[in-house]
Amino acid sequence: MFLALIQKQIKLLLRSPSELLILLVMPIGLIFILSYALGPLMEGDTEISKVEIALVQHGNQEEQVEAFIQMAKDFFPITDELKGQITGMLPVKLLEEQIMENEELKEFVHITKVSESKIDETRNEKEFSAIIEIPENFTFDFLSYQFLNGEKPSFSVYLNEGEQITASIVQTIIDDFQHQYTLNKVLSENGLLSQGMIVPTPEISSTIKTIQSQGEITSKIYYTFSMAVMFILFIAGTIASQSFLEKDTHIFDRILLARIHPITYLSSIIVSTVILAMLQTMILFTFAYFIFDITFNHFDLYLLLTFLLAMVIGGIAAVLSSLNYRYNSASASNVFSNALVAILALLGGSFFNISSLSPGMAKIGMWTPNGAALDGYLKLAQQVSLSDLLPNITNLAILLIALIVLAFLLFPKRGGLE
Amino acid sequence: MIEVVNLTKAYKKGTAVDHINFYIEPGEIVGLLGPNGAGKSTTIAMLSTLIPPTDGDVLLQQKSVLKDPSSLRKVLGVVPQEIALYGDLTAKENLNFFGNLYKMPKTQLKNRVEVVLQQIGLEQESKKLVKHYSGGMKRRLNIGVALLHEPQYLIMDEPTVGIDPQSRNHILETVKKLNEHSNTAIIYTSHYMEEVEYLCDRIYIMDQGRIIASGTKEEIKAILSSENTIVVKVENYSNDFMNDLLKQPFLSNINSSEGEVAFTVAKGMNFLPTLFSLCEHHRVLLKSFQVEEPTLEDVFLHLTGRALRN
Ligand SMILES: Nc1ncnc2c1ncn2[C@@H]1O[C@H](COP(=O)(O)OP(=O)(O)OP(=O)(O)O)[C@@H](O)[C@H]1O
Numbered sequence: 001m002f003l004a005l006i007q008k009q010i011k012l013l014l015r016s017p018s019e020l021l022i023l024l025v026m027p028i029g030l031i032f033i034l035s036y037a038l039g040p041l042m043e044g045d046t047e048i049s050k051v052e053i054a055l056v057q058h059g060n061q062e063e064q065v066e067a068f069i070q071m072a073k074d075f076f077p078i079t080d081e082l083k084g085q086i087t088g089m090l091p092v093k094l095l096e097e098q099i100m101e102n103e104e105l106k107e108f109v110h111i112t113k114v115s116e117s118k119i120d121e122t123r124n125e126k127e128f129s130a131i132i133e134i135p136e137n138f139t140f141d142f143l144s145y146q147f148l149n150g151e152k153p154s155f156s157v158y159l160n161e162g163e164q165i166t167a168s169i170v171q172t173i174i175d176d177f178q179h180q181y182t183l184n185k186v187l188s189e190n191g192l193l194s195q196g197m198i199v200p201t202p203e204i205s206s207t208i209k210t211i212q213s214q215g216e217i218t219s220k221i222y223y224t225f226s227m228a229v230m231f232i233l234f235i236a237g238t239i240a241s242q243s244f245l246e247k248d249t250h251i252f253d254r255i256l257l258a259r260i261h262p263i264t265y266l267s268s269i270i271v272s273t274v275i276l277a278m279l280q281t282m283i284l285f286t287f288a289y290f291i292f293d294i295t296f297n298h299f300d301l302y303l304l305l306t307f308l309l310a311m312v313i314g315g316i317a318a319v320l321s322s323l324n325y326r327y328n329s330a331s332a333s334n335v336f337s338n339a340l341v342a343i344l345a346l347l348g349g350s351f352f353n354i355s356s357l358s359p360g361m362a363k364i365g366m367w368t369p370n371g372a373a374l375d376g377y378l379k380l381a382q383q384v385s386l387s388d389l390l391p392n393i394t395n396l397a398i399l400l401i402a403l404i405v406l407a408f409l410l411f412p413k414r415g416g417l418e
Numbered sequence: 419m420i421e422v423v424n425l426t427k428a429y430k431k432g433t434a435v436d437h438i439n440f441y442i443e444p445g446e447i448v449g450l451l452g453p454n455g456a457g458k459s460t461t462i463a464m465l466s467t468l469i470p471p472t473d474g475d476v477l478l479q480q481k482s483v484l485k486d487p488s489s490l491r492k493v494l495g496v497v498p499q500e501i502a503l504y505g506d507l508t509a510k511e512n513l514n515f516f517g518n519l520y521k522m523p524k525t526q527l528k529n530r531v532e533v534v535l536q537q538i539g540l541e542q543e544s545k546k547l548v549k550h551y552s553g554g555m556k557r558r559l560n561i562g563v564a565l566l567h568e569p570q571y572l573i574m575d576e577p578t579v580g581i582d583p584q585s586r587n588h589i590l591e592t593v594k595k596l597n598e599h600s601n602t603a604i605i606y607t608s609h610y611m612e613e614v615e616y617l618c619d620r621i622y623i624m625d626q627g628r629i630i631a632s633g634t635k636e637e638i639k640a641i642l643s644s645e646n647t648i649v650v651k652v653e654n655y656s657n658d659f660m661n662d663l664l665k666q667p668f669l670s671n672i673n674s675s676e677g678e679v680a681f682t683v684a685k686g687m688n689f690l691p692t693l694f695s696l697c698e699h700h701r702v703l704l705k706s707f708q709v710e711e712p713t714l715e716d717v718f719l720h721l722t723g724r725a726l727r728n
């Protein structure tokens with residue numbers, strides 16, 4: 001009997017071409033359009049594919065070198081060769097070279113030199129993933145530390161906390177730079193320093209490789225998941241309006257007369273929605289796998305996340321059905337499909353990564369079912385483990401429980417027949 | 419036996435059903451006749467426990483079913499006034515779906531589906547989507563779904579509304595056979611008095627939420643036994659003639675259309691001299707003259723002063 005209710009629901013959906021068009025053809029079309037038309041835009045300047053670093057240097061490097069040489073003259077003779085070495089290992093220049101002259105890094109990272117006067121402005125803008133601020137006498141102090149055992153100088157790095165991936169890339173670069181710089185110091189102390197050894201490229205490239213294998217979010221990946229989580233929402237509206245049609249055409253009368261309890265009926269709506277939502281996502285993912293070469297490592301985690309999302313969609317379908325039955329009109333499901341889906345999609349980041357606008361936005365997004373799932377899928381695309389998914393799982397579970405409770409509370413006695 | 423006692427449904431806009439009483443015994447066909455808005459569907463919805471009455475009770479074997487609708491629902495089949503079917507499923511799929519809701523065992527369901535398809539004459543078209551059916555075929559399937567679980571009582575709410583005469587006859591025959599062969603008790607709702615007259619043993623006439631007459635066909639028609647309905651056909655019909663006719667005290671319920679005038683007169687009343695002299699006076703030519711048996715329509719007209727259908 002329960003099975004019959006579910007079979008019926010699945011048959012009805014599979015037999016309505018206009019619904020299938022919205023549920024399957026539209027998302028596939030949009031993934032194509034968005035990843036090819038908007039893709040380059042996205043890859044050009046967003047935090048996901050390119051790390052923007054601002055470099056702020058206080059003081060003039062050449063003047064500091066000059067000042068150092070003037071001072072050092074009193075301690076040891078400055079030959080032309082040493083002068084060359086000194087100018088060759090200026091730290092800021094070293095950092096710039098490390099990034100800009102490395103083929104692999106160049107694709108990832110872009111450095112913008114920002115003048116001192118604009119530093120506050122830069123800090124308030126969100127377009128940079130990191131700001132490296134070199135203090136006034138850094139070069140001078142650095143040279144003193146190298147040659148005269150002075151204080152170890154330091155510089156500041158500001159990371160944009162909203163962007164974990166890029167922040168970790170920057171961190172790696174800085175660590176690497178520090179490693180270099182200590183190495184230089186060791187080498188120079190042992191008198192082994194020579195110009196050819198300053199930039200040992202192999203170590204840098206090996207670091208970058210590990211970053212790349214962590215999974216890069218391409219626009220194809222982004223839009224595959226963002227469209228999947230957006231269009232899964234439509235299933236809830238579709239099922240709820242189909243269920244209202246059952247009341248409207250008096251089929252629900254027949255269901256009651258067959259002694260089916262309204263709770264059983266509502267449960268069948270939830271279960272069939274879960275099945276259909278899973279089916280839709282599987283079809284979209286299979287498509288993405290073959291056409292867009294998107295890989296799904298950790299298939300079990302993808303399945304878990306999809307199942308949870310599908311359950312929440314089932315909960316939404318049930319709430320909408322209850323509202324439709326209660327108010328004896330399909331307006332709840334209509335408003336959902338025609339307006340609410342778009343709002344949820346926006347907040348959840350289906351159109352663009354809205355969470356990068358502010359941490360508050362990111363928080364709101366995580367409380368939309370689609371936003372929580374999208375965030376989870378993107379994490380999975382970067383090879384995380386179950387524990388990284390915990391916030392997503394928690395939010396979805398809370399949403400699920402709230403929706404189910406609400407649905408059963410709202411469903412009117414006798415289905416609202418009067 | 420199912421009984422309704424003082425059954426009442428009050429809505430904000432007015433009382434749809436107003437303290438009605440009726441009963442149906444096993445094996446009977448009972449007609450519920452009434453014009454649009456009389457409260458027939460509301461009565462049926464309360465009777466089948468789908469909506470709660472404002473007042474009154476529904477009894478099955480003298481026991482109220484309002485608290486425990488299950489006992490009644492088990493023995494009840496309802497054919498709703500609306501086509502309550504899935505257009506995107508075939509006839510067979512619809513039957514299987516509703517049969518499954520009744521938890522019928524697989525083989526039994528299979529048999530019943532075959533039998534029902536035969537009863538409603540849709541064996542050939544059982545694999546067509548219902549949305550591609552004609553109105554008459556949909557009506558027949560709408561009935562078939564209610565027959566699957568072999569209900570003891572079948573309630574049919576205007577099962578022939580808006581269909582062609584052939585389908586209509588088929589449905590009337592199906593209902594008759596069902597009653598004769600399976601001894602199913604049937605409450606047949608309609609605003610077609612011919613159907614009710616043809617099918618029903620007993621009849622309730624409903625208007626504006628109340629039952630205004632009840633009994634066998636003969637008993638109800640006996641309400642008019644003191645009157646005859648006369649239909650005359652005339653030529654040169656004029657309004658003056660009509661006005662003079664209306665002034666006659668012994669004629670009532672005068673209805674006229676071009677060339678045809680119908681009225682009732684008390685039995686044994688010799689009205690012919692008056693009619694002839696009126697015709698002569700207005701130079702109206704009398705073409706034919708007929709005394710008719712009263713119909714349920716006439717009874718309704720007599721009781722309410724309005725026609726059953728307009
Ligand atoms: N849910 C409701 N709320 C308010 N009024 C209602 C409701 N249902 C029915 N009515 C009113 O009750 C009256 C009786 O309606 P009902 O449908 O029972 O008549 P009916 O005899 O079945 O008519 P028809 O031949 O048109 O089917 C009508 O005036 C209708 O407007």
Ligand SMILES: [Mg+2]
Binds near residue numbers: 499575576
């Ligand atoms: Mg009705």
